[in-house]
Amino acid sequence: MSETIIILGANGQIGTELATSLRQKHGAENVITTDIKEPDFLDKGVVFYQQDVLDKQSVEELFKKHQPTQVYLMAAMLSATAENYPEKAWDLNMTSLLNVLDLAVKTKANKVFWPSSIGAFGPNSPKENTPQYCTMDPQTIYGISKLAGERLCEYYYNKHNLDIRSIRYPGLISWKTIPGGGTTDYAIDIYKEALEKGHYECFLSADTELPMLYMDDAVRATLQLMEAPAENIRIRSSYNLGGLSFAPKDIAKDIQKEIPGFQITYKKNDPRQIIADSWPKSIEDSYAQEDWGWKPEYPLSAITKIMLKNIGSKK
Ligand code: SER
Numbered sequence: 001m002s003e004t005i006i007i008l009g010a011n012g013q014i015g016t017e018l019a020t021s022l023r024q025k026h027g028a029e030n031v032i033t034t035d036i037k038e039p040d041f042l043d044k045g046v047v048f049y050q051q052d053v054l055d056k057q058s059v060e061e062l063f064k065k066h067q068p069t070q071v072y073l074m075a076a077m078l079s080a081t082a083e084n085y086p087e088k089a090w091d092l093n094m095t096s097l098l099n100v101l102d103l104a105v106k107t108k109a110n111k112v113f114w115p116s117s118i119g120a121f122g123p124n125s126p127k128e129n130t131p132q133y134c135t136m137d138p139q140t141i142y143g144i145s146k147l148a149g150e151r152l153c154e155y156y157y158n159k160h161n162l163d164i165r166s167i168r169y170p171g172l173i174s175w176k177t178i179p180g181g182g183t184t185d186y187a188i189d190i191y192k193e194a195l196e197k198g199h200y201e202c203f204l205s206a207d208t209e210l211p212m213l214y215m216d217d218a219v220r221a222t223l224q225l226m227e228a229p230a231e232n233i234r235i236r237s238s239y240n241l242g243g244l245s246f247a248p249k250d251i252a253k254d255i256q257k258e259i260p261g262f263q264i265t266y267k268k269n270d271p272r273q274i275i276a277d278s279w280p281k282s283i284e285d286s287y288a289q290e291d292w293g294w295k296p297e298y299p300l301s302a303i304t305k306i307m308l309k310n311i312g313s314k315k
Contacts, residue, residue: 004030006068006109008053008100009075011035013172013179014115014218018072019046021219032066036075053096056103063107070226072113073100079119079142080272081181086141093145094152101156101164113226116150116168116238118211119143119183123278130280132240132287139278150237157236165225166238167218170283173303174215175310183275187212187251190264191307194255199263203270206249209281213243214298214306221294228292235287242283243296244303254304 003026010019010033023031028045036052051058053075063071075096082089097114104112121130122137138144146168156162171184179185186202193200204210213221221241225233252264288294298306 001069002026002030003069004032004066005070005072006032006034006062006066007072007074008034008051008059008096009036009073010048011037011039011177012074012076013174013177014169014215015072015074016177017174017215017219018074018222021223025223032062032068034062054092054099056099059099060103060107063103063109067107068109070111070113071100071104071109073097074115076115077142078179078182078185079117079140079275080183080185082142082145083140083271083275089141090145093142094148097149097152101152101162105156105160105162111163111165111226113222114149114153114164114166114238116146116166117143118168118170118279118283119275120146120150120168120238121278121280125280127281129282129284130240131284132235140275143278146238154237163230163233164236165233166236167221167225167241167288168238168283169218169241170211170213170243172213172215172218173307175307175314176215183272183279184210184212186248188307190248190251190255191304191311194259194262195308195312198259198261199265200252201265201267202248202252203267203272204248204276205266205273206264207247208273208276209245209247210276211242211245211280211283213241213296214303217243217296217298220297221288224292224294225288232291234291239288239291240283240285241288241294242285243298244300245282246300251300251304254300255308257301258304258308
């Protein structure tokens with residue numbers, strides 16, 4: 001079947017790379033992208049509309065015009081920024097999801113993807129190998145919106161038989177589009193500063209271990225999940241997705257292998273530390289492995305080499 005795909009929030013960290021992969025797979029003309037901000041440049045053949053995802057009427061018009069078979073809702077405010085604008089974050093993260101779920105049912109879009117996060121876990125979730133099902137008591141407005149969103153997704157599946165699929169992404173490392181306002185962003189900033197200054201002042205402590213993944217793995221996981229037969233999908237809230245697990249001191253050591261003089265220092269009392277301390281250190285993802293064959297490919301050493309090379313040549 002030929003697909004018509006709509007990506008809402010397509011110019012962010014994940015959306016940008018997801019759009020590229022989906023265009024390669026399904027043809028640029030079949031991937032319709034929107035974002036509140038214009039992209040830095042528009043490649044030939046790219047279909048783009050500047051649109052606010054909260055403007056339900058224009059999203060509805062878009063859905064009616066293009067009759068999507070797949071919708072990806074990637075617009076969101078990340079954890080650290082959301083703490084500064086809780087109402088705005090709640091509105092963006094929740095209202096956009098409610099609108100899309102409702103419109104997907106109305107316009108009979110076959111499949112919807114929505115990203116959840118490790119931020120949906122909290123201090124009473126087990127820290128090591130955090131399982132799919134456990135206590136979830138997120139302390140941030142971002143995490144609360146993700147957990148509520150997961151429940152909404154499952155609700156729409158149960159109530160309306162909507163083929164909704166979701167992943168709890170770990171911190172994502174990428175160089176093409178830099179994220180803004182996340183707690184895991186240090187693992188990107190560090191490469192940039194290592195190249196520019198030979199030094200990085202990290203806002204998380206040396207031992208703060210968090211689950212992480214290279215963007216190519218995350219995009220591949222997303223496409224694998226979306227392409228899996230519906231009967232394989234046991235989880236309609238959101239899948240745990242594991243990969244790497246490391247702390248700032250580990251990534252610093254890895255960078256020192258490539259840039260021997262690199263120095264890292266640690267800032268004290270950054271509000272993001274409290275957020276990171278409430279999140280898992282590592283993730284148990286057997287459902288993703290069993291249901292749709294998930295397996296990460298990029299170890300930290302490979303990520304470090306790729307990041308330094310590409311950020312270096314981007315300057
Ligand atoms: N990477 C996100 C953040 O740090 C978590 O999903 O906010």
